[in-house]
Amino acid sequence: MNFHYYHKPVLVKESIENLITDQNGIYIDATFGGGGHSNAILKKLNKKGILIALDQDKESIERNTIQDKRFRIFHNNFIHIRDILNQNCIEKVSGILVDLGISSLQIDNPKRGFSNRFNCILDMRMNQESFYSAQNVLNECSKKELFHIFYEYGEFKNARKITDKILKKRLKKNIKTTSDLVHIFFIKGSFKKRKRFFSRLFQSIRIEVNNEINVLKNFLLESSRILLPGGRISVISYHSIEDRIIKYFFKKGIIINKINFKTLPFRMIHKKVIKPSFKEIINNPRSRSAKLRIAEKI
Numbered sequence: 001m002n003f004h005y006y007h008k009p010v011l012v013k014e015s016i017e018n019l020i021t022d023q024n025g026i027y028i029d030a031t032f033g034g035g036g037h038s039n040a041i042l043k044k045l046n047k048k049g050i051l052i053a054l055d056q057d058k059e060s061i062e063r064n065t066i067q068d069k070r071f072r073i074f075h076n077n078f079i080h081i082r083d084i085l086n087q088n089c090i091e092k093v094s095g096i097l098v099d100l101g102i103s104s105l106q107i108d109n110p111k112r113g114f115s116n117r118f119n120c121i122l123d124m125r126m127n128q129e130s131f132y133s134a135q136n137v138l139n140e141c142s143k144k145e146l147f148h149i150f151y152e153y154g155e156f157k158n159a160r161k162i163t164d165k166i167l168k169k170r171l172k173k174n175i176k177t178t179s180d181l182v183h184i185f186f187i188k189g190s191f192k193k194r195k196r197f198f199s200r201l202f203q204s205i206r207i208e209v210n211n212e213i214n215v216l217k218n219f220l221l222e223s224s225r226i227l228l229p230g231g232r233i234s235v236i237s238y239h240s241i242e243d244r245i246i247k248y249f250f251k252k253g254i255i256i257n258k259i260n261f262k263t264l265p266f267r268m269i270h271k272k273v274i275k276p277s278f279k280e281i282i283n284n285p286r287s288r289s290a291k292l293r294i295a296e297k298i
C-alpha cells in the first residue's frame with residue numbers, strides 16, 4: 001500500500017485556494033497526516049515561500065516523502081507552534097492550515113485502538129510518547145470525569161447510563177481492549193445505529209486522551225498572535241463540538257471559558273461553512289462530516 005497517498009485529503013481545493021495570499025509567504029500545515037494538504041500548499045508557493053509542517057504522530061513524520069527546500073517538518077503538538085517558529089527565527093506567518101482529527105493511517109491501523117473494527121489494546125494516543133491512553137481514561141477517571149467525557153465530547157443524552165456501565169465493568173476487571181469496551185454495551189437496532197453509537201463513544205474517549213478541545217482553543221488563540229494582518233487560517237473539523245468553538249471564535253472572538261477579545265481578531269472569509277461536494281463524499285466517504293471555516297486576521 002502506498003501510504004503517502006493512502007489518506008485522501010479533504011476539501012483540498014477549497015481550503016488552499018483561499019489560504020494563500022502571498023506566494024512568497026510562510027505557511028503552516030499544523031496537521032501533516034499523509035501530507036496531502038502540504039503537497040497542495042507547496043504547489044501554490046513560489047521559490048521563496050516556506051512551509052512548516054507539524055504532526056504529533058511520529059508515524060506520520062516517518063512516512064513523509066516530501067523533499068523540498070521550502071519544506072520543514074517537525075514532530076510536535078501544534079499547541080507548541082510558537083516554540084517551533086522561534087526555533088526557526090520566524091515571528092509571523094501568512095497562513096495556517098489545520099485539518100483536525102485523525103487520519104486514515106491512524107484509524108485503519110489495527111494496533112492504535114482508534115476503531116472498534118479491530119480488537120486491540122485501548123490506546124488512542126496520537127502522540128505515541130504520551131503517558132495517557134484510553135486505558136487510563138476508562139479505568140482511572142472518576143464518575144464525574146467519565147460523565148463529562150461522554151456528555152460533552154460524545155454528546156450522549158444517556159451519558160450517565162454509559163458511565164455507570166463502565167464503572168460496573170471495571171469493578172470486576174480492568175477494561176483493556178477495544179473488544180472489552182464494545183462488549184459492555186448491547187445496542188438494539190440497526191447496524192447503522194450501532195455504528196453511530198460506537199463511533200461517538202470511541203471519538204469521545206479519543207478527544208479526552210489527546211486533550212483535543214483545550215489544545216484547539218489554545219491554538220486558535222495562538223493563531224491570532226502569529227498571523228500577519230491579512231493572513232488567513234483554514235480549519236477543517238469533523239464534529240460539532242469543534243466546529244462550534246471555531247465558529248464562535250472567528251465570528252465573535254470568544255473562546256468559551258477563556259478570553260473574550262474586545263476587538264475581533266478575525267473576519268470570516270465566507271459567511272457559510274464550506275462542506276464537501278456530493279462528488280467528494282462519494283469518492284471519499286470519510287469526508288462526509290467535514291466542515292471548513294476560513295478567517296482572515298484583521
Ligand SMILES: C[S@@+](CC[C@H](N)C(=O)[O-])C[C@H]1O[C@@H](n2cnc3c(N)ncnc32)[C@H](O)[C@@H]1O
Nearest residue numbers: 009031033034035036037055056057077078099
Ligand atoms: C485529518 S489528519 C490530517 C490529514 C492531512 N491534512 C493530509 O492531507 O493527509 C489529522 C492529523 O493531525 C494530527 N494531529 C491532530 N491533532 C494534532 C495536534 N494537536 N498537534 C499535531 N498534530 C495533530 C494527527 O496525528 C493526524 O495525523
